[in-house]
Amino acid sequence: MDPLRVAVVGTGNIARIHADSLRQLGDDVRLIGAVDVDADRLAAFADRYDVPARHSDLTSLLEKDRPDLVHLCTPPGSHHPLALACLTAGSNVLVEKPPTLSLAELDELVEAERKSGASVATVFQHRFGTGALRLRALLDSGVLGRPLVAVCHTTWFRNQAYFDVEWRGRWDTEGGGPTMGHGIHQMDLLCAILGDWTEVSAIARQQARRMETEDVSMAHVSFANGAVASVVNSLVSVREESYLRFDFERATVEVTHLYGYGDDDWRITPTPEHAGEVLAAWRTGPSGVRSAHRAQFAEVVRALRAGTPPPVNSAESRRTMGLVAGVYASAFTRSAVRAADLAADSPFYRKMEGNGPRW
Ligand SMILES: NC(=O)c1ccc[n+]([C@@H]2O[C@H](COP(=O)([O-])OP(=O)(O)OC[C@H]3O[C@@H](n4cnc5c(N)ncnc54)[C@H](O)[C@@H]3O)[C@@H](O)[C@H]2O)c1
Incomplete structure (x- = not known):
């Protein structure tokens, strides 16, 4: 089976834990792209994790590389617009906590999820x-x-x-x-x-x-x-x-x-x-x-392969x-x-x- 093609958006502190954890999943996943508005951070991250596709904005990644799954590791205020863009482009999205700044924003993602067929999940690794x-x-x-x-x-x-x-x-x-x-x-x-x-x-x-x-x-x-x-x-x-x-x-x-x-x-x-x-x-x-990102990512990959909503799904995140x-x-x-x-x-x-x- 082809590896799941994953991209990371936001290459700061938590993104390194994402990349290390994805690596530990072996051939099941491949980190194919990274996005950051800060060019130096993007280059350091992409060099360290050998990421081929490097972009300064998410739209360009979604158009050119069409990832199966996007990990959003940006500050909370940007989660809602970036997750909406992923769902609209048909890419599944795993967003760091908190998934949005408000219930209203989260409900907009649930609506976009319904229309797109792609899924939105939140990182709650514990x-x-x-x-x-x-x-x-x-x-x-x-x-x-x-x-x-x-x-x-x-x-x-x-x-x-x-x-x-x-x-x-x-x-x-x-x-x-x-x-x-x-x-x-x-x-x-x-x-x-x-x-x-x-x-x-x-x-x-x-x-x-x-x-x-x-x-x-x-x-x-x-x-x-x-x-x-x-x-x-x-x-x-x-x-x-x-x-x-x-x-x-x-x-x-x-x-x-x-x-x-x-x-x-x-x-x-x-x-x-x-x-x-x-x-x-x-x-x-x-x-x-242990409770860690890697344990959740393994379940996310399993769910996507099975065609089921990855955890923690939008209804559970909303609660x-x-x-x-x-x-x-x-x-x-x-x-x-x-x-x-x-x-x-x-x-x-x-x-x-x-x-x-x-x-
Ligand atoms: N699950 C956990 O245990 C855990 C732990 C720490 C942080 N977090 C979460 O991770 C998220 C990021 O936190 P951090 O500490 O890594 O932040 P950070 O500031 O270290 O990194 C954020 C990165 O996102 C980039 N960025 C900002 N806006 C962008 C945009 N529109 N497009 C592309 N890149 C953009 C910044 O340049 C920066 O490199 C937050 O939501 C935080 O709550 C989760």
């Missing part, structure tokens, strides 16, 4: 480590019982200099602070396990950094299955950690990591009466794969983006927000900050 896959499998089998309570913490640290990069910490280019840009990873895994959320109550604060957006948000979230979760997103936490905890009727399942987990970062604590059954199921589940919008809507209206409140007439549908933040 769904794809075997720890998360094992948890999902155990939950589906019923061995854990009902989910009751969850904790979802992204307590990270970014100093003031981090926000010197011109697109960071601004509503119009990044779409938010740690809720949109960092905690979205953990919130996506939370939603992947617990499903549809129904209501959120949140606060957002500017605790320490000079920037437009929040540097801390805290929320409690209700899910359609009856579970409730506590979410913290912070960029001012000196001892950094990503922590997810799920309390089911028959066991607590936890993962503690920072930017990626392995199997050893997971811990399961069953009730004494269900220990035998729960631990046996946990030990025989999938194992051996996570809806929760992000819900956190901001609740924080800035100072009231509980239901998922249904974020319809097209809500100011938080068009912009994450709605009609403007209220601190």
Whole structure:
């Protein structure tokens, strides 16, 4: 079978992880093109990864090289127009998180996807480590019982200099602070396990950094299955950690990591009466794969070969983006927000900050 022809747009920091991860997939994929508006970065990247087609704009790549799949590794504000261009040209697109700046933009991509036959997917790599896959499998089998309570913490640290990069910490280019840009990873895994959320109550604060957006948000979230979760997103936490905890009727399942987990970062604590059954199921589940871009890319390639929408598909991405919008809507209206409140007439549908933040 011919290799899948992939192009990378935006050749900055995360693009190198994309290129290294694509390389690790071997002959299944070929990096045939790269695009950047910065000629020096483009040349350095293309030389390093031996990329034949080099372009200063996406339109030229789409016309001349017609890639099967485009990885968008540009700053968040450019994701929507670039993804639209890919879908219109019939190329599948895998966009870095956050997929768009707003729910309105994401819905436009869903509409373009419907018309084009090509697919749009978002990079949420923490769904794809075997720890998360094992948890999902155990939950589906019923061995854990009902989910009751969850904790979802992204307590990270970014100093003031981090926000010197011109697109960071601004509503119009990044779409938010740690809720949109960092905690979205953990919130996506939370939603992947617990499903549809129904209501959120949140606060957002500017605790320490000079920037437009929040540097801390805290929320409690209700899910359609009856579970409730506590979410913290912070960029001012000196001892950094990503922590997810799920309390089911028959066991607590936890993962503690920072930017990626392995199997050893997971811990399961069953009730004494269900220990035998729960631990046996946990030990025989999938194992051996860290949460990383490579794990997701392998699934994206598999899905495209099978003619199915690659993960994380637009509907799943939208649910996570809806929760992000819900956190901001609740924080800035100072009231509980239901998922249904974020319809097209809500100011938080068009912009994450709605009609403007209220601190
Ligand atoms: N999944 C993850 O764990 C993870 C981690 C870090 C960053 N990210 C995401 O990756 C994206 C990029 O972040 P980064 O840190 O690599 O940014 P970066 O600033 O290092 O790189 C972005 C590159 O895109 C180029 N660019 C900008 N506009 C362009 C356009 N219209 N066409 C072509 N090239 C353009 C810039 O010149 C630059 O080289 C962001 O969405 C960020 O949130 C994801």
